[in-house]
Amino acid sequence: MLPRMIKALPLAVLLTGLSVQAEPLNFGSPVDATKVTPISTLMATPDNYLQAPVTIEGTVVAVCQKRGCWMSIASDKRFQNLKIKVKDGDMVFPMSAKGSKAIATGMLQKHELDLEATRKMMAYQAKEQGESFDPATITEGMNYYQLVPVGVSILD
Amino acid sequence: MTKARVNWFRLNRSLHRDIGYFCIGMTLIFAISGIAVNHNDDWNPDxxxxxxxxxxxxxxxxxxxxxxxxxxxxxxxxxxxxxxxxxxxxxxxxxxxxxxxxxxxxxxxxxxxxxxxxxKRPLLNEFNRLHLNETHKAWVIFSDLYAGMLIFLAISALFMVKGRHSPWRKRGLLVLAGIALPAGFILW
Missing domain, CATH: 3.30.160 (Double Stranded RNA Binding Domain)
Known part of the structure; x- marks a missing residue:
């Protein structure tokens, strides 16, 4: 009897794993999937969305490799992403979430970058995209936006 | 009829032993995951x-x-x-x-x-999920109970041994060292 049970164990573990994976992975409070604002709409006039919680959805295209403390969500507009960022340990996003659809509810946060920080960020982005970058072309600071979620749901 | 007296020393040793046995699994999970998560900057523990x-x-x-x-x-x-x-x-x-x-x-x-x-790193991924309370809410209650049991183990350890190896004599220095070390990190 016991050897049979031992033989069946890997199958049971596999089946359990499959059933668990099919369910959405939820973090924090429930998300409000009925009130989704397209990321492109949000980013067109971000200052209009700073006062009340917003819900976004999109494909997860990057995840923090070390602490799972942020994810980049692809916008409905090409080449546009929005980062969702939590305090370390509040939510730990799995690396396997890449390519999955995610819904997040939270507050949009604005960071006013000074000239030096803006140049650093633009230089980093240019390097990522394999483009040349001349810091002198940046003459003023810019605003950077990210979502601080209270609830995230990763769907498979 | 005389009432049987409770032998507190024996009771304490028995509880320390049995709660200690119960805590072995949890302690290993938290300790192994603790080392893994401590080095987040050097590797991805999951x-x-x-x-x-x-x-x-x-x-x-x-x-x-x-x-x-x-x-x-x-x-x-x-x-x-x-x-x-x-x-x-x-x-x-x-x-x-x-x-x-x-x-x-x-x-x-x-x-x-x-x-x-x-x-996924086998086992470590599951251990870390438990350690970081990423599973069910019931786990929070259970890990609170575990923390309570660890407090009991620490305090009951002070009354486990009588005589010259007791922590109330020379070996009390080890207890003090265990308190002084983390205190030093806070003050330093």
């Missing part, structure tokens, strides 16, 4: 990430549809899983996310393909 590069024959990638593009890229990787999603990071970079959590990144200017294979 996933192992394997990167490899493939050089592809130059071609006009932009002339292809996203579907054709992902098909060609998937064919470059033996045993590749199905496509979960695709994404244009910028005009020079196209990503394909696969069902088995692997990712392919095409650099259109260098014609190179980066293959990122992500796999």
């Amino acid at each position: 996933y192992s990430v394997e990167l490899s590069q493939l050089q592809l024959a130059p071609r006009d990638w932009l002339a292809l549809s996203d579907r054709e593009l992902s098909q060609i890229l998937v064919e470059q990787v033996p045993d590749a899983a199905g496509v979960k999603a695709t994404h244009w990071s910028h005009p020079g970079e196209f990503k394909v996310f696969l069902q088995d959590a692997s990712n392919l990144t095409l650099d259109l200017t260098r014609h190179s393909l980066e293959v990122e294979k992500i796999s």
Whole structure:
């Protein structure tokens, strides 16, 4: 009897794993999937969305490799992403979430970058995209936006 | 009839022993995961990430549809899983996310393909999920109880041994050292 049970164990573990994976992975409070604002709409006039919680959805295209403390969500507009960022340990996003659809509810946060920080960020982005970058072309600071979620749901 | 007196010394030893046995599994999980999570800056304690590069024959990638593009890229990787999603990071970079959590990144200017294979670290991933309270809410209650049991083990240890090896004599220095060390880190 016991050897049979031992033989069946890997199958049971596999089946359990499959059933668990099919369910959405939820973090924090429930998300409000009925009130989704397209990321492109949000980013067109971000200052209009700073006062009340917003819900976004999109494909997860990057995840923090070390602490799972942020994810980049692809916008409905090409080449546009929005980062969702939590305090370390509040939510730990799995690396396997890449390519999955995610819904997040939270507050949009604005960071006013000074000239030096803006140049650093633009230089980093240019390097990522394999483009040349001349810091002198940046003459003023810019605003950077990210979502601080209270609830995230990763769907498979 | 005389009432049987409770032998507190024996009771304390018995409780310390049995609660200690009960805590072995939890202590190992928290300790192993603690070491793993402590070194977050040096490695990912939950996933192992394997990167490899493939050089592809130059071609006009932009002339292809996203579907054709992902098909060609998937064919470059033996045993590749199905496509979960695709994404244009910028005009020079196209990503394909696969069902088995692997990712392919095409650099259109260098014609190179980066293959990122992500796999869960067996056991460690589960231990970390428990340690960081990422499972059920009931786990929070259970780990609070475990913390209570650890407090009991620490305090009951002070009354386990009588005589010259008791912590109330010379060996009390070890107890003081255990308090002084973390206190030193706070003050330092």
